[in-house]
Amino acid sequence: MKHTYKITGMTCSSCEEKVTSSLLQVENITSVTVSKDTELAIITMDKHVPLNDLKIALGTKYNIETTLDDAMLEENKSWFSTYKPIVLIFFYITVVTSIMAFQSIKSNEMEIHQIAMKWMNHFMGGFFLAFSFFKFLDLKGFADSYKMYDIVAKRIPFWAYLYPFIELGLGLSFLSNIFPLLTNSITFIVMTISIIGVLQAVFNKKKIQCACLGAVFNLPMSTVTIIEDALMIVMSGIMIFALV
Known part of the structure; x- marks a missing residue:
């Protein structure tokens, strides 16, 4: 499954690499594509990963939020679980x-x-x-x-x-x-x-x-x-x- 997230705080290519590397260390994430220009990250997962886990992986320097569609998905998954x-x-x-x-x-x-x-x-x-x-x-x-x-x-x-x-x-x-x-x-x-x-x-x-x-x-x-x-x-x- 693929989800799109908005990430702020990236200023250069090294930021993109750091964000990508940090997210790939999260369990059940298989691939990450990050762009500082669009401030978007496309994350592929084997299993749904809560937004809070992604925030912990990135620390305080970068802020990650769900896009509108994925926010609704996150809310629905959280409610049902x-x-x-x-x-x-x-x-x-x-x-x-x-x-x-x-x-x-x-x-x-x-x-x-x-x-x-x-x-x-x-x-x-x-x-x-x-x-x-x-x-x-x-x-x-x-x-x-x-x-x-x-x-x-x-x-x-x-x-x-x-x-x-x-x-x-x-x-x-x-x-x-x-x-x-x-x-x-x-x-x-x-x-x-x-x-x-x-x-x-x-x-x-x-x-x-x-x-x-x-x-x-x-x-x-x-x-x-x-x-x-x-x-x-x-x-x-x-x-x-x-x-x-």
Whole structure:
């Protein structure tokens, strides 16, 4: 793969040689073509190399930045590599629950709105079970992260330790369809409380770890967390409305 970068600070041919030599020492870079006149470098890689690795290789004398197209590529790669665990979890849960819903359609067991409700029930059950599982892998690590931004856990630390158990209980309740109105009501309240702390952290641009997957993955707090919580709030709200 080839990427084009803008490099400033080169004043002569020896600068070109030094930049070329420095970049070729970076792992996975196979060839480099540098021009001080255009201030561009065309770099061929066997595997994607983060921009920060290139900056470290060049030191402080030369500044390297991505061009517009490559900046978008860099951002997309970084986003996916960062949030890949959440993306995969949502993908697997969506596929499994969709297959189950498709089987219900084929058998003509229920009407479409009933199938949609059942799909949301199974999706939310799978969501809470999966996310509670990762929290239980390091309960203390999760609690320490959660207390940094959750509005309840900040004041009542025990809430951070109780939260994974609540998620586990909700997951089992959704999948077994026990007390659906109570289950959805608790979900709506708990996730609404949770999203307040998330919104505060994101809007204040706090660089803290998101505790949604416990302490196993180092996920930064971002709009992804907001979407995750909001999705649960919307789904539980829809089902409360349908059950009342």
